[in-house]
Amino acid sequence: MTAGACSGLVFLLTDYRKAVMKRKVRIGIIGCGAIAQELHVPEYLQSGEAEIIALSDSKHSKAKELAKRYDLSAKTYADYKDMLKKEDLDAVSVCLPNFLHCAATCDALKAGCHVLVEKPMAASMAEARKMIATADKHGKLLAVNQSQRLYPVHQKAKEVLDSGILGKILHVTAMFGHAGPEHWSPTGKWFFNKKQARFGAMADLGVHKADLIRFLTGKEVAEVNAFYECLEKKRSSVEDNFVSTLKFTDGTIGTLAASWTVKGMDANYTILHCANGSLRICLIPGRPLVANLINPECEIVFDTPEAPSNDALGWGLDTGGHFCRAIKGLEPLFCSGVEGMKSLEIILAAEEAAKTRRTVKLSRK
Ligand SMILES: NC(=O)c1ccc[n+]([C@@H]2O[C@H](COP(=O)([O-])OP(=O)(O)OC[C@H]3O[C@@H](n4cnc5c(N)ncnc54)[C@H](O)[C@@H]3O)[C@@H](O)[C@H]2O)c1
Secondary structure (H helix, E strand, C coil): CCHHHHHHHHHHHHHHHHHHHHCCEEEEEECCCHHHHHHHHHHHHHHCCEEEEEEECCCHHHHHHHHHHCCCCCEEECCHHHHHHHCCCCEEEECCCHHHHHHHHHHHHHCCCEEEEECCCCCCHHHHHHHHHHHHHHCCCEEEECHHHHCHHHHHHHHHHHHCCCCCEEEEEEEEECCCHHHCCCCCHHHHCHHHHCCCHHHHHHHHHHHHHHHHHCCCEEEEEEEEECCCCCCCCCCCEEEEEEEECCCCEEEEEEECCCCCCCEEEEEEEECCEEEEEEEECCEEEEEEEECCEEEEECCCCCCCCCCCCCCCCCHHHHHHHHHCCCCCCCCEHHHHHHHHHHHHHHHHHHHHCCCEECCCC
16 A cells, blocks of 8 residues: 555544544433433433433333433333334433343344443343343443442542552452432332342442452452341342352452441442552542552552532433443443443352352352
């Protein structure tokens, strides 16, 4: 190829890249409850990367209310299958109760859409595998909204751990708790129904920390022990408290806990004890990320924002932006289906361990 032809090709590729970057991703929303209202829609809008084309909810009034709240000209549907049939969409967010994730995700993938599905990605490993296989078969992206990966404080913590200043990670502890989903989604009765939610606090909150631990340490869990109880939410058929102990494949140990009975102040922290000191993430109010080293002996307080508040309009995570840029091939997925499945496997193993009062080994199949 001549030098002239070569520079022409470079120009063409640059123009193509610019055109790709500018093009908005055409989004549909399946399920217009709390997470669609507070995170998906505002974060797609704030990203500037997406156009919300259609909204669907089996309670049609919820789709209409969501369109009104954000002044969207999007079409609204009561049946998401109609939306998938009639609209020309690039991608959808699946924001449904847990037991509906697999069917809606597979329907959307088959209809030619990339999917961002809420956590926990599925209610069983078989469902998770089906979703991944469907995405592969149809050549579409499957992302799981394990949103804690995107907290700026967790991104910074990962950078600190990867830098090696703390040395080998030896012990991890992570806890996520609040007063219960009734405060987050007053209409979301399904959270307390085992058939629809599959789990209680562990599916709602524990899976976030299971995923975060894997993300931060880069390690995989090998064995799990656990206890769970329903202490206060007596009308529910799921647990409101869960605690588990973890052993990683390299011998590192840890604890993972989730609760819906935490009062006064939410608990949303992770602590890593390492060979050269400790890293405390969101443990100390006003000091979201603190490292205490032994060599050289010092305390480092990192300048990063606190964990995002659920009350904020959009959580400042750029979730929609990350997903859209992955669709355009500009960055990798922040959490793929396979990653989401590995995190799901930890809480499923913890449930089995709690039920059988035995140590459960993860299969890794
Ligand atoms: N990433 C996070 O931090 C985070 C936070 C909260 C919830 N979530 C997850 O988001 C998902 C939804 O939770 P939520 O709090 O928005 O619940 P929600 O109950 O507020 O919303 C669910 C919506 O789905 C609708 N729906 C139910 N069945 C439907 C169907 N067959 N077709 C279409 N719509 C249907 C309901 O009418 C409701 O509007 C859950 O999987 C939950 O675990 C994630």
